[in-house]
Each structure stands twice: as structure tokens, then as C-alpha cells.
Amino acid sequence: MNKKVALLPGDGIGTEVMNSAVKLMHHVSKKYDLTIETTESLMGGCSYDAHGTPLTDETIDICYQADAVLLGAVGGYKWEDLEHHLKPEAALLKLRKSLGLFTNIRPAKVYPSFVNSSSLKEEIIKGTDFVVFRELTGGIYFGKPSGYDENKGFNTMVYEKYEIERIAHQAFKVAQKRKKVLTSVDKANVLEVSQFWRKIVAEVGKQYPDVKINNMYVDNTAMQVVRDPKQFDVIVTSNLFGDIISDIAGMITGSLGMLPSASIGEKYALYEPVHGSAPDIAGQNKANPIAMIGSVAMMFDLSFGLQDAAILIEKAIEKTLDQGYRTVDINQDGGNLVSTDEMTKKIIENFDTIFNQK
Numbered sequence: 174m175n176k177k178v179a180l181l182p183g184d185g186i187g188t189e190v191m192n193s194a195v196k197l198m199h200h201v202s203k204k205y206d207l208t209i210e211t212t213e214s215l216m217g218g219c220s221y222d223a224h225g226t227p228l229t230d231e232t233i234d235i236c237y238q239a240d241a242v243l244l245g246a247v248g249g250y251k252w253e254d255l256e257h258h259l260k261p262e263a264a265l266l267k268l269r270k271s272l273g274l275f276t277n278i279r280p281a282k283v284y285p286s287f288v289n290s291s292s293l294k295e296e297i298i299k300g301t302d303f304v305v306f307r308e309l310t311g312g313i314y315f316g317k318p319s320g321y322d323e324n325k326g327f328n329t330m331v332y333e334k335y336e337i338e339r340i341a342h343q344a345f346k347v348a349q350k351r352k353k354v355l356t357s358v359d360k361a362n363v364l365e366v367s368q369f370w371r372k373i374v375a376e377v378g379k380q381y382p383d384v385k386i387n388n389m390y391v392d393n394t395a396m397q398v399v400r401d402p403k404q405f406d407v408i409v410t411s412n413l414f415g416d417i418i419s420d421i422a423g424m425i426t427g428s429l430g431m432l433p434s435a436s437i438g439e440k441y442a443l444y445e446p447v448h449g450s451a452p453d454i455a456g457q458n459k460a461n462p463i464a465m466i467g468s469v470a471m472m473f474d475l476s477f478g479l480q481d482a483a484i485l486i487e488k489a490i491e492k493t494l495d496q497g498y499r500t501v502d503i504n505q506d507g508g509n510l511v512s513t514d515e516m517t518k519k520i521i522e523n524f525d526t527i528f529n530q531k
């Protein structure tokens with residue numbers, strides 16, 4: 174199998190964690206008879222410095238040609254005072270829009286060696302493993318009319334049928350590969366748009382009779398995620414609710430440096446860590462590469478259909494953490510402090526060990 178991957182390392186630690194991702198990606202692909210051709214391009218502050226814009230048409234074209242896009246992170250102090258549309262972060266929105274990435278997927282999985290560092294008690298957090306599907310290109314962030322004057326401010330939450338159907342299909346398909354429980358989160362007791370959301374999810378659900386649907390109000394969901402996170406398997410929700418729920422879900426399970434994500438559309442897919450460019454530690458070989466490596470695992474699963482590779486990468490991360498290796502951001506328990514490169518090397522070694530024991 175041959176695949177093309179566009180690499181957008183970006184700024185700050187984006188370039189460092191991208192190095193880790195690329196090493197691991199090529200290493201793993203060889204074991205699965207997969208040839209990956211990569212094309213690297215500038216995006217963010219580095220692109221502004223070189224071309225006067227944070228995202229060139231050429232970079233977007235490279236992404237259009239690829240089977241998957243890997244993104245590090247963009248931004249930094251140097252570009253903070255630029256006009257809004259020239260800021261590195263503006264490139265993120267433009268790229269997601271250009272690629273039609275309408276679903277953001279964030280796993281909330283707790284690694285056994287981290288159960289003590291969560292803000293939740295061990296018995297509550299232990300065994301937590303769910304995924305949040307957040308609608309990314311619709312809802313109240315984009316609905317018209319919107320605006321404000323001296324007397325009022327207003328936004329519009331609107332969802333078209335096709336927008337709900339396409340994310341629901343993605344979420345049901347993943348639920349089928351997991352514990353077969355889909356929680357659809359809304360505010361149907363108050364909002365008509367949520368009543369419509371619920372109705373369409375139920376209709377789509379008829380095509381997935383093996384998946385159980387739970388409808389849950391968003392306020393209750395926020396409470397349940399911290400009260401009993403183990404009850405969840407796959408959560409699907411709108412843009413605004415997903416923004417909040419995915420942040421809560423992410424932070425109960427780990428630090429920023431540990432959280433991967435995927436953004437998927439009809440044709441394109443982009444994988445990136447949740448964290449930013451961390452200018453405070455950039456260039457020091459201190460960044461935690463696990464979020465980026467976890468994003469590569471998601472790419473193997475969702476874009477290349479190699480779920481087995483994704484599971485083994487996850488296990489290699491878990492084993493490395495169990496062995497006590499820690500980057501600076503996760504060393505609260507005084508483990509064996511390692512650099513970005515060393516952490517990457519250990520994860521690759523552990524991948525080999527686990528792969529050979531298969």
C-alpha cells in the first residue's frame with residue numbers, strides 16, 4: 174500500500190514533535206508493508222516570514238494531494254501583533270475550512286500510570302476510555318445572523334440535516350468498532366435545533382441497529398463526565414457543546430502534551446496534537462511528543478485502516494509511561510526525566526518489542 178502524507182510542522186515545538194512523529198510513522202509503516210511518501214510545507218509564523226502569509230495556496234494544494242495531513246502547531250510571541258488575518262492561528266481556520274473538516278475527534282483515555290495525576294479520584298478515572306466527536310464547521314459559531322450593537326448581541330444556532338447526518342454516520346461507525354454505545358449530547362429540553370439534532374441522529378441510528386443511542390443534555394453530560402467518565406464510549410455533539418465537553422474530557426485524563434486529535438471531512442483528514450507551539454520551551458528538546466505520536470496512531474486507524482498499528486502504538490506509549498519515562502510536563506511524580514528525542518526512541522523500542530510478541 175502507498176500513501177501520501179503532507180507534513181506541516183509549523184512553529185515552536187511543532188517542528189520538534191513533528192520529527193518524532195515522522196520517525197515513528199516510517200518505522201511503523203515498514204512493519205505493515207506501507208510506503209509513505211511525505212511532502213513538507215510551511216504553515217503559520219514560518220510561512221508568514223517566508224511568504225508574507227501564514228498559509229499559501231501551494232501548501233493547501235499539497236494537502237489536497239495527500240491521503241492525510243499531519244500538523245505540528247503554529248504561533249509564537251514573534252507574530253502576536255500581526256493583523257488578525259496574518260496571524261499564524263488564522264491559517265488553522267483557513268486550512269480546516271479549505272479541507273472541509275467537519276468533525277473533530279478527541280479521545281479521552283487515561284493511561285494506568287497517570288491515574289494518580291488526574292484531578293479525579295483513582296477509582297473514578299481508572300479505565301476511562303471514550304471519544305468525543307465534535308461538529309466543527311456549523312452551529313452557533315457560523316450561523317447567521319450574528320452581531321451586536323449598543324443594545325443587544327446575537328448569534329444563531331442552525332444545523333442543516335446533512336450536517337448532522339454526516340457526523341452521525343462517522344460517530345456510529347466508530348461506535349461499531351468500540352463498545353457500541355453512542356451518547357448524543359444536546360439541549361433538546363430548550364432548543365429546537367437540538368430537538369432536530371436528536372431526531373436526525375435517531376434516523377441515522379436505524380442503519381446501525383447494533384449501536385445503542387443515549388440522548389443526554391449537555392449540562393448533565395458536563396456533570397457525568399466528571400462524576401462517572403467510564404460510562405461513555407462515543408460522544409457526538411454540536412460545535413459549541415463539543416468545544417466545552419472535549420476540553421473537560423481531555424483534561425481529566427492527562428496533560429496538554431498527551432492529547433491527540435483528528436479532524437475529518439468527506440475527502441480529507443488532518444491529525445494534530447491539541448497543544449500549541451509552546452514558545453516557552455521551544456528549541457530545547459523538552460516537548461512531550463506523545464500527543465503528536467497519538468495523532469499518528471489515529472491516522473493509521475482512521476485514514477489507512479490499520480487499527481492494529483494504532484493499537485500497538487497506544488500500547489507502546491502506555492508501556493513507556495509504565496517504565497517511568499517522563500518529559501518535563503508530566504514529571505509530577507518524579508519519574509525518569511527524558512528529552513523529546515529520548516521519549517520518542519523509547520516509544521519506538523517498545524513498539525518493536527510489542528510488535529515482535531504479537
Ligand SMILES: NC(=O)c1ccc[n+]([C@@H]2O[C@H](COP(=O)([O-])OP(=O)(O)OC[C@H]3O[C@@H](n4cnc5c(N)ncnc54)[C@H](O)[C@@H]3O)[C@@H](O)[C@H]2O)c1
Nearest residue numbers: 246247248249262429430448449450451453454460461502
Ligand atoms: N493548534 C495549534 O497550532 C495551536 C493550539 C493552541 C495554541 N496555539 C498557539 O500556540 C502559542 C502558544 O499558546 P499557549 O501557550 O496558550 O498554549 P500551548 O499549548 O502552546 O502551551 C501551554 C503550556 O503547556 C505547555 N505545553 C504544551 N504542549 C506541550 C508539550 N507537548 N510538551 C510539554 N509542554 C507542553 C507549554 O510549555 C505551556 O507552558 C500561541 O501562539 C497560540 O495561539 C496553537
